[in-house]
Amino acid sequence: MNSVQNIFFGIREYLSPVLKNSKFKETGCITPEEFEAAGDFLVYKCPTWSWASGEASKRRDYLPAEKQFLITRNVPCLRRVKQMEYTDEDAEAQIESADGSESWVMSHSSRKSGPIEEIASSIDDDDDDAEAEAEAQAQAALRAMEKMNLSDNNPPTVAGVNIDDEQEPDDDDIPDMDDIPDIDDEMEEEADPAALAPPPKSEVDPGDKILNVRTYDVFITYDKYYQTPRMWLFGYDEHRRPLVSSQIFEDVSQDYAKKTVTIEQHPHLNMSLASIHPCRHGAVMKKIIEKMNDDNKEESTIRVDQYMIIFLKFMSSVVPTIDYDNTISA
Structure with a gap:
């Protein structure tokens, strides 16, 4: 089942045209050139991130x-x-929505965690609760951006990226979440042949005083079909053994586990990883960016090369305990 879906997704992406004109302001989607510019800025602000080339046979020519x-x-x-x-210690860190029905809480890395799915749904049905969630998320991202003083730095540029040209809105509907395959139907608990082998037991010192924690390799690819970035996760336990899917879902917000987070073939590597499905990314990013621009009228509006920074703030709602976000202190 999983292999059939991978073939389908591959054909769908292959047949999808490459986005040529910027739709950053209108739809929250970006072109490959804008993805490159945003990636360069992320690497510039946070050197723990880097570019990779992947398998030569899987490289995209765009x-x-x-x-x-x-x-x-x-x-x-x-x-x-x-x-x-x-x-009780968290009480002061909780932020309630307008009607008090939902709340956000500070995690160990000072990131906000909350059901951001409602942000996307508000674009379709103008749900009041979702609007409150969107405002809270945008405010959190804006505060993080202010701490970084992005405007004080000259980011690297990529030739050919024009973010000021206004484009006609894209009339395509946002894909239905029902299109996302149920992970219970497509995933089997088996070892990935491409995964790293665990270290010999002799190399694991049970008396080591260093704190042993789970770690993750986090990937961001460009999804040509949805025209947005896409996040992928590969986890290791305390002894560097690859995590199985059920363990990975322990680190995913329950609003997303086995729903928007699925196991799929990485587009540039010969291995299957947990991935956060991108069908709502453009809509949510558009909502957040609009809110940030509205609250930042007296200053310059959000630039497209800052897209990846905002994207990481958004993704922290899905994986709130994976502390990949070092952009505030960068």
Whole structure:
């Protein structure tokens, strides 16, 4: 079942045209050139991220050979999502929505965690609760951007990227979430042949005083079909043994586990990884960027090369305990 779906997804991407004109402002989607510019800025602001080329046979000709996707390795994951329960110490860190029905809580890395799925749904049905969630997410991202003083730096540029040209809105509908395959139907608990072998037991020192935690390799690729970045995860346990899917879902917000997070073939590597499905990424990014621009009227509007920074803030709602976000202190 999984192999058939991978073939279908591959054909679908192959037949999809490459986005040539910027739709950053209208739809939240970006061109490959804008993906490259945003990736360069992320690497510039946060050197723990780097570009990778992947398998030569899997390279996309609409991206430079040496800039096929972004990667950061050995990202710590100190605790499971179920451990993120409210305590008296967390009370001051909680932010309630307008009607008090939902709340956000600060995680160990000072990132906001909350059901951002409602942000995307608000674009379709103008749901009041989702609008409150969108405002909270945009405010959090804006505060993080202000701490970084992005406007004080001259980011690297990529020739051919024009973010000021206004484009006609894209009339394509946002894909239905029902199109996302159920992970229970497509995934089997088996070892990936491409995964790294665990170290010999003799190399694992049970008396080591260094804190042993789960770690993740995090990848960001460009999805040509959805015209947005896409995040991928490969996890290791305390002894560097690859995590199975059920363990990975322990580090994913329960609003997304086995729904928008699925196991699929990495487009540039010969291995299957957990991936956050990108069908709503453009819509949510558009909503967040609009809010940030509205709240930042007296200053310059959000640039397309800052897209990846905002994208990482958004993704932290899905994987709140994976501490990949070092952009605030960069």
